[in-house]
Amino acid sequence: MSGQNSVAMSEIRDLAALSLRGLMPMFDANQQLFCHRLLATRNGLVSEGISQRYTIMTLLGLRELESAGVKTPFDIRGIYNTFAADPKWIQGAGDLGLQIWLTAIFDPDNLGSLFQSANCGKALERSADAKQGRTMELAWFLTGLAYAAEANPKLAGDWKDLSAETFHRLSENQGEYGLFGHLSVGKSLSGRLRGRIGSFADQVYPIIALSKFGKVFHVEDALRSALDCARAICNAQGKFGQWWWLYDAKTGRVSSRYPVYSVHQHAMAPMCLFAVEEATGHSFQEYIYRGLRWIYGENELAVDMRDNAQNLIWRCVLPVNRQSRFLEMAKSFLLPRAERNHVGPLEVLYEQRPYEYGWLLYAFAKYVLSTPAAKGIS
Numbered sequence: 162m163s164g165q166n167s168v169a170m171s172e173i174r175d176l177a178a179l180s181l182r183g184l185m186p187m188f189d190a191n192q193q194l195f196c197h198r199l200l201a202t203r204n205g206l207v208s209e210g211i212s213q214r215y216t217i218m219t220l221l222g223l224r225e226l227e228s229a230g231v232k233t234p235f236d237i238r239g240i241y242n243t244f245a246a247d248p249k250w251i252q253g254a255g256d257l258g259l260q261i262w263l264t265a266i267f268d269p270d271n272l273g274s275l276f277q278s279a280n281c282g283k284a285l286e287r288s289a290d291a292k293q294g295r296t297m298e299l300a301w302f303l304t305g306l307a308y309a310a311e312a313n314p315k316l317a318g319d320w321k322d323l324s325a326e327t328f329h330r331l332s333e334n335q336g337e338y339g340l341f342g343h344l345s346v347g348k349s350l351s352g353r354l355r356g357r358i359g360s361f362a363d364q365v366y367p368i369i370a371l372s373k374f375g376k377v378f379h380v381e382d383a384l385r386s387a388l389d390c391a392r393a394i395c396n397a398q399g400k401f402g403q404w405w406w407l408y409d410a411k412t413g414r415v416s417s418r419y420p421v422y423s424v425h426q427h428a429m430a431p432m433c434l435f436a437v438e439e440a441t442g443h444s445f446q447e448y449i450y451r452g453l454r455w456i457y458g459e460n461e462l463a464v465d466m467r468d469n470a471q472n473l474i475w476r477c478v479l480p481v482n483r484q485s486r487f488l489e490m491a492k493s494f495l496l497p498r499a500e501r502n503h504v505g506p507l508e509v510l511y512e513q514r515p516y517e518y519g520w521l522l523y524a525f526a527k528y529v530l531s532t533p534a535a536k537g538i539s
Contacts, residue, residue: 168450172457173525176427176467176474177226180518181233183472184219187515188235193243195219199473201511206471212515213250217259219519220244224266225526241267248279253290255298257281261305269312276309276316282323285330294345296359299331300366307373321378328374328383331367334359338413339389341367357411361404361425364394368433372440384441391437394430395448401460402451404430419504420479423466426455427474428520435528461507474517476510 187196189211197210223237245264251257257279264275276282285291290298306324310317334342334356341363346356368387375383397405397415404425407416430452434445456474458465466475482505 168453168457173453176456177231177522177525179467179469179472179474180222180521181226183474183513184223184515184518185234185472187513193240195515198512198514201471206473213244214256214259215514215516215519216240216244217263218516218523220263221266222519222522222526226522229526231526238267245271251279253298254284254288254302255290255295256301257284257288258298258300258302258305262301262308265305265308265312269309272309272313273316276320281320285323285326291330294330294334294356296331296334296341296343296363297366299327299334300370303327303331303370303374304366307370307377311373311377317377324374324378325380328371328380331370332382332386334363334410335367335386335390336410336413338410339386339391339393340364340408340410340413341390342410357409358416359408359410361394361406361408361422361429364390364408365425365429365433369436372433372436376440384437387437388441388443391434391443391445395434395445398448398452402426402448402453402455403460404452419507420477420510421455421460422477423456423474424476424514424517424520426452428517428524432520432524435524462509464509466509473513476512476514476517478507479510480504481506481508 183199184195186206187199187208188194189196189208192211194211194213195216196208197212197215198208200207200209220237220241223233223235227233227237241263245260245268248260251260260279261272261275261281264272280287284302288298291302303324306320306327310320310324330345331341334345336342336357341359342357343359343363344356368390371383371387371390374380375387393413394404394408397408399405399418399421403418403421405415405418406420406422408414409416431449434449438444438446456466460466460478462478464478466478467473468475
């Protein structure tokens, strides 16, 4: 694969194998859910909470891996069946979008009944996250709709108008430089105060949503928007391949660089850039693999973020002074970039969350793991 000269396929297979091992202590067999996080303490690793969102993301990654022919240590069909039987956790359009996405992959014949029981047609009007125009949640909803339309073409016409409306609402949060703000700037006080500042997740999930929506429904404007955002984050990539934390949709500048999250480096940037590449044919692999090297120690601290002994990839590099990241954001409104670069000493945050491994598997399974050498990955 073009662009892989700096990261060998064997290294990516090793990351996937580490991810599978690392997911084992994050799974609650009694509840059939993955945890919220795994935290390093003086008494060892401690699992905290459960997360339905993270369970969906992890199941999607595991399903991609199994579809590539790699056996996993989880009964993903059994986990899905238990999970799908209890939709009471769904709180908004974003959660519903994730559920639709999951159903489209695992049980497309059940999409019609899900749409009816969840009253999907009214989600944009009744869900707080949709009414506030939250970028990430709108992107999840649009992604779910696009996957549903692809998985069940007979019903795609019924969802076309809802998908188009979601696309238009999401597009309102994209600035002229291609970057997305966090939420609609005109629908709430919080939107007026910080709506223009979007996280890296607020760039990643729209790229995925627009790429899938544009491809499934043949909407060129959506594909152009996905490309604009992809190019914007790539142009802002740091010298060590860092995918920065916050972006100003109005000015097109990085608003705050830290924390730099491992999941952005090894999973979320690759998955969105692979998505736009598949939809448009434009390659971003140079940026994908440059960012991946950050995990292996080519970073600010020269620290390998992998802990093979504990089957973990540590969560992020962040300032020791936690307030410095917010000060940098404030300075970004007032000072030239050269005058706001210093954030003080940095450190590693020793925790991990299951979705990080789920998205890593999702990102790479189809593109580099579906080879004979990968079959014994677990």
